[in-house]
Amino acid sequence: MNAKIISQGILRAVGTIGAIALILFVLYQISSIIVYLVIAVVLSLLGRPLIIFMKRKLKFNNTVAVVITICIFLGFFLGLVSLFIPLIAEQGSNLSLLDIDQLRSKVETIYSYTSDHFHIGSTTLEEELEKSQLLNKIDYTFLPDFFNALVSGLGSFGIGLFSVLFIAFFFLRDSKMFDRIILIILPDDWEDHYKNSSLKIKDLLSRYFIGLFAQISVLFVIYMIGLLIIGVNNAIVIAFLCALLNLIPYVGPLIGGGLMILLTMTNYLDSSFSEVILPKALYVLIVVGIGQVVDNFFSQPIILGKSVKSHPLEIFLVILIAGVLFGVIGLIVAVPAYSSIKVILKEFLADNKIVKELTKDI
Known part of the structure; x- marks a missing residue:
């Protein structure tokens, strides 16, 4: 191997690394646009059955069906905004989510009430907690950061909403746009496999x-009704936030349940702990339990059974690996991404023994 060949190899390697770095940099710079594209794709997938229904049953043409679907999405989002902006502002004021010190003080007060009520405030325990400063080590910025991100996001909501709906309109109007782009890149003998896998993935x-x-909606309704019956302040906002956290598999329901109990207890610090705070916390715990029973035994089996078509252990391992590699985003996208990969593998590697076993139910 002479010096010329070696130098050419080094130049190709450097060029490849540079090209990859440039692509990653460009993707980072247009990350907001990528987010709009992803949301638009999700909306197009949500609207696809509605458009098919209007075209087949109501005999609407494609453009009219797409416009009606976009109007439905727009009405839904505007309804959420008109409903939640005043409630979120009020909730932020009542719960002092923007004041870390006050939030920490409220949590410590709740702990003190609980310790006194259940007689667990022994000198030894209190001394150990003071030495370890356990309560001070809790990351109280989670709630304010989440809340502030939600509120600040509303500032650019209009631009984002217009961009997403505009992109989604064309995705819905021309559902084969992506297919044509990808088919240009793929070899001719892969076209049939791709068309089959693309249709299955969309469905x-x-x-x-x-x-x-539907799962989040059912959970939201259960939480909302339960909190309203109990008489919790700002029940709609609390129910919505906690139901939304259920999008994060396994961890989300625990965080949502704990958040619901904490927000309820901090709303009644001026009341008696044994007569008001503790009973309301227990009632909220019951509401969380009912919601999770319905979710785990009715909602999730329908989704995982009819859509994902994978073994529960298989799904658990995929979510666990995705969470370790990509964090919270990995937890959320693990199931749909894994299901899409299985469909692709079945189309392109149907004769592989491992692929046959993994995709036997698809």
Whole structure:
């Protein structure tokens, strides 16, 4: 191997690394646009069954069906904004989510009330807590950061909403746009496999996202009704936030349940702990339990059984690996991404023994 060949190899390697770095940099710079594209794709998948229904049953042409679907999405989002902006502002004021010190003080007060009520405030325990400063080590910025991100996001909501709906309109109007782009790149002998897998993935993801929306909606209704019956202040906002956290598999329900109990207790610090705070916390715990029973035994089996078509252990391992590699985003996208990969593998590697076993139910 002479010096010329070596130098050419080094130049190709450097060029490849540079090209990859440039692509990653460009993707980082246009990350907001990528987010709009992803949301638009999800909306197009959600609207796809509605458009098919209007075209087949109501005999609407494609453009009219797409416009009606976009108007439905727009009305839904505007309804959420008109409903939640005043409630979120009030909730932020009542719960002092923007004041870390006050939030910490409220949590410490709740702990003190609980310790006194259950007689667990022994000198040894208190001394150990003071030495370890356990309460001070709790990251109280989680709630304010989440809340502030939600509120600040409303500032650019209009631009984002217009961009997403504009992109989604064309995705819905021309559902084969992506297919044509990808088919230009793929070899001719792969076209049939891609067309089959693309159709299956669209159907699968449409069912999955519709099921996920229904799952969150059911949980929100259960939480809202339960909190309203109990008499919790700002029940709608608390129920919405906690139901939304259920999008994060396994961890989300625990965080949502704990958040619901904490927000309820901090709303009644001026009342008697044994007569008001503790009973309301227990009632909220019951509401959380009912919601999770319905979610785990009715909602999730429908979604995982009909859409994902994978073994529960298989799904658990996929979510666990995705969470370790990509964090919270990995937890959320693990199931639809894994299901899409399985469909692709079945189309392109149907004769592989491992692929046959993994995709036997698809």
